[in-house]
Amino acid sequence: MVQAPAPITATDLATFAIDLIRKAGCEYGDVRFCTYRHQNLYARDRSLSQLSDNVSSGFGVRVLLEGAWGFAASPHKTQAEVERLVTLAVEIAKGSRLSQRIRVQLVPVDAYRDTYVTPMEIDPFTVPITEKADLLLRINEQLLSYEKRGVKKAYSFLRFTKEDKTFASTEGSLIQQTLYRSYPGLGCQAIANGDAQSRNYERPPLNRGYEHINVPDLLSQVDRVAEEAIEKVYAPKSPSGIRTTLILKPTHLWLTIHESVGHPTELDRVYGYEANFAGTSFATVDQLGKLQYAAPWINFKADRTQPGGRSTMGYDDEGVPSQEWYIVKDGILADYLTDRETAYRLGRSSSNGSAYADSWSSVPMVRIPNLGLEPGVEGDSHTATLAEMIADTEEGILIDGIGSFSIDQQRRNFQFGGDAFWKVEKGKVVGMLKDVTYHSMTTDFWNSVDAIGPASEWQQCGTNMCGKGEPMQLAQMSHACVPVRVRNIHIGGAS
Numbered sequence: 001m002v003q004a005p006a007p008i009t010a011t012d013l014a015t016f017a018i019d020l021i022r023k024a025g026c027e028y029g030d031v032r033f034c035t036y037r038h039q040n041l042y043a044r045d046r047s048l049s050q051l052s053d054n055v056s057s058g059f060g061v062r063v064l065l066e067g068a069w070g071f072a073a074s075p076h077k078t079q080a081e082v083e084r085l086v087t088l089a090v091e092i093a094k095g096s097r098l099s100q101r102i103r104v105q106l107v108p109v110d111a112y113r114d115t116y117v118t119p120m121e122i123d124p125f126t127v128p129i130t131e132k133a134d135l136l137l138r139i140n141e142q143l144l145s146y147e148k149r150g151v152k153k154a155y156s157f158l159r160f161t162k163e164d165k166t167f168a169s170t171e172g173s174l175i176q177q178t179l180y181r182s183y184p185g186l187g188c189q190a191i192a193n194g195d196a197q198s199r200n201y202e203r204p205p206l207n208r209g210y211e212h213i214n215v216p217d218l219l220s221q222v223d224r225v226a227e228e229a230i231e232k233v234y235a236p237k238s239p240s241g242i243r244t245t246l247i248l249k250p251t252h253l254w255l256t257i258h259e260s261v262g263h264p265t266e267l268d269r270v271y272g273y274e275a276n277f278a279g280t281s282f283a284t285v286d287q288l289g290k291l292q293y294a295a296p297w298i299n300f301k302a303d304r305t306q307p308g309g310r311s312t313m314g315y316d317d318e319g320v321p322s323q324e325w326y327i328v329k330d331g332i333l334a335d336y337l338t339d340r341e342t343a344y345r346l347g348r349s350s351s352n353g354s355a356y357a358d359s360w361s362s363v364p365m366v367r368i369p370n371l372g373l374e375p376g377v378e379g380d381s382h383t384a385t386l387a388e389m390i391a392d393t394e395e396g397i398l399i400d401g402i403g404s405f406s407i408d409q410q411r412r413n414f415q416f417g418g419d420a421f422w423k424v425e426k427g428k429v430v431g432m433l434k435d436v437t438y439h440s441m442t443t444d445f446w447n448s449v450d451a452i453g454p455a456s457e458w459q460q461c462g463t464n465m466c467g468k469g470e471p472m473q474l475a476q477m478s479h480a481c482v483p484v485r486v487r488n489i490h491i492g493g494a495s
Contacts, residue, residue, distance in 0.1 A: 011176075013059070013082050014168035020086040021063055022170055026093070028064040028106060029086075030169040032317060033077065034360035037162040039125065043136035044155050045144065051129070058360040061085045065093035067103030073361040106340040107350050109320050111172030116314025118180040119307070120209030124160040127210050132158050135215060139222055143188045146226040150233060153189035153198075158182075158213065159205070159464065165317075173319040181205060181310065181476065182212040183464055186222065190229040197434055199229035200401060200419050205464040205476060206308040228420055231432045238397070238421065238436040240492025245396030245424075246438060247389050247485050250453075252418050253373070254461035254479035255402045260442040261293075261300050262368035262479070264411035265327050265335075266354075266468075267342035269366070277470050279409030282442070283333055285346065291333040294446035297382040299374040300328040302337060304353060309370035310462045311356070311477040317364040320353035327371065331447070339366050358473040365469055370462070372480035375455040384451040386483040391427040392451075393485065397436060398422040398429060404437070415439040439490050448489065453482030 010033035021029030035057040042050035058075035063086070070093025072085040136156040143154035161181040168174045187200035201221045206212055248256070263269060264281040272280050283291060294300075304322035306312050315321055318340050326334045338346065339355035356367040376383030390398065401419025408414070421436040422429045440448075462478035 008079065010077070010166040011174065013077060013079065014166055014174065016079060017061055017082045017086055018168050018170055020083060021061070024063070024065070024086065024090045026063040026065045026090065026170070028170055029062060030167065030318065031059060031061050032357070032360060033059040033166040035164040036359065037125065039160045040157070041129070041132050041136060042155065042157045043133070043140050045140060045153065046137065048133050048136065051133070056359065059085075060357070060360050060362070061089045062363065063089045063093050064104060064106070065090060066097055067105065068093045068097035068100050069104060070094070070096060071363050104341055105344045107343045107348060109171055109318065109340065109351065112315065112319060112321065113174045114314060116175070116177045118178065118207045118312075120180050120211070122210035124180065124182050124210040125162060135218070139186050139218060142219070142222045143186070143226050146188075146230065150190040150192040150230050151188045151226050152191045155188070156186040158184050167315070167317065167319055169319050171319065175315050175319055177314055179207060179313055180209055181207050181464070182210060184213045184218060186218065186225065188226055188229050190233040192230075192233045195233050197229060197233040198419070199225050199232060201225050204459075204461045204478065205310050206460060206478065207310060207312050208308050228432070232420065232434050235432040235434045238433045238492060242491050243488050244491055245393050245485060245487050246489050247386070247393065247396055247398045247424065247483065249386070249398070249400045249483055250457070250459035250461050250481045251401050252399045253481050253484060255405060255463075256416055256445075257300070257371065257373060257479045257481060258368065258463065258466070258477075259405060259407050260411060260414055260445065261327065262371050262477070264442065265333075265337055266366045266368065267336040267338045267346060270336060271342060271345065274468070277472070278468060279411065282410040282412045288333055288335075291443070292331055292447065293328045293333045293443055294331045295382075295449050296331040297376065297380065297452065298328060298331050298446060298449060299326060300371060301326050301374055302352070302354075302369045302371045304369045306370045306460075306478065306480065308460060309478040309480070310464065311367070311369045311475070316353040316355045317357050318351065318353075318355040320351045320355065323353055325352050337366055337368060339364065342366060356475055358475055362473050365473070367468065367475040368466065368477045370478040370480065372478070373452070373482060373484070375458050375482045376452040378454060382451055383454055384485070386453060386457060389451050389483060389485045390424055390429060393424050394426060396424040397433065397491070398424055399436065412442050413439070414442065437492060445486060445489070448486050449484050450487050451485040453484065455482075457482045
């Protein structure tokens with residue numbers, strides 16, 4: 001009996017592609033064979049309004065020829081297509097070279113042959129759809145039990161991702177990674193007194209299995225969310241045009257970190273590569289090691305190794321191992337987020353592994369990794385629990401959750417809202433407010449932090465949809481942090 005030939009694997013095709021890139025005379029090249037599975041369930045009121053389970057698979061070839069990049073991608077995983085794409089990428093690099101002003105050079109990276117899989121307990125794709133849908137409908141039914149008191153809309157969702165990647169490069173690397181991501185949430189809208197207000201709860205998007213859904217926790221939050229939506233719709237509006245003290249929970253603070261610390265320290269943005277879409281950065285390289293970014297007791301650390309972190313993986317999309325490093329140390333701008341190209345331009349000897357592409361058809365670019373605010377040091381005068389911050393505040397506003405936001409083209413001047421707000425008077429929380437916004441300048445804001453929470457109040461929060469680039473790519477990252485208190489911040493309109 002004649003046996004059928006063994007199927008060609010992603011590893012076989014990746015090795016074939018690298019051999020072709022070398023033969024083409026490129027100074028560098030890499031290839032990524034990727035398969036992405038995205039499963040989304042969304043329930044609105046008493047019905048499952050969205051259910052999708054999609055798979056996207058293909059590969060991308062990137063070459064560096066005489067200092068110019070060429071990239072090509074295809075969903076067809078065959079030897080003939082690999083050969084065609086390598087040729088196409090080389091031709092694109094030749095065309096790019098004609099208009100390129102600065103020759104691309106890369107910092108070195110060691111060769112790695114390794115495998116990484118997200119640690120997890122329950123594969124989310126093995127849990128039946130019916131079980132997931134029943135959970136969402138149960139949550140919504142419980143939210144809508146408050147209908148007579150004003151809750152008119154309810155929603156809940158579950159989102160899961162599996163990302164399989166085989167990476168190979170002319171440096172000699174061959175890396176296989178499988179990432180799992182899980183993300184649940186719920187919310188409702190109360191309508192009364194001529195107004196509508198929403199309240200939400202999410203377990204943060206993390207790289208974990210179905211165990212992250214934590215059904216008892218989700219169900220235990222439902223009554224609180226409904227009660228707070230009702231209280232919020234009847235609450236007085238925020239004062240405007242004043243300065244006050246803010247106490248910010250991690251569930252709110254992570255977005256402020258993302259926009260005012262994460263994006264400004266992406267080195268491609270600093271160098272102006274991002275100017276067309278989302279602006280550049282005020283944190284220019286001449287200020288590295290000098291800029292008083294925040295108060296001296298503030299430290300921001302990037303960490304792609306953080307257990308469960310949304311951007312945690314073994315290697316970035318240039319084959320650079322995951323690592324941790326300070327972006328702001330003792331309040332001073334200490335470093336940036338780099339890929340191999342921007343690290344060379346900065347004069348570094350290595351990249352800190354911040355390159356990521358959201359698809360096999362996307363080019364890797366500098367993306368924010370897990371970037372968090374370190375907890376306060378025990379015994380330090382600026383370290384305080386959330387309860388202690390409240391008790392020590394004569395007048396202020398406590399903010400939870402995220403809302404609207406805007407920030408200027410250099411990430412300097414910003415405005416943020418939130419999901420829930422409480423007035424603080426004489427050391428006590430005295431009731432909810434609504435329609436609160438605050439605005440500040442990035443360095444003014446972070447230098448006005450006078451209290452930060454201890455390690456016991458550290459939370460992993462973050463996003464699954466950070467947009468960047470043209471065409472836009474979506475990335476995900478965690479911004480673990482603790483509560484903070486910030487003094488003398490503008491609320492509402494200008495004072």
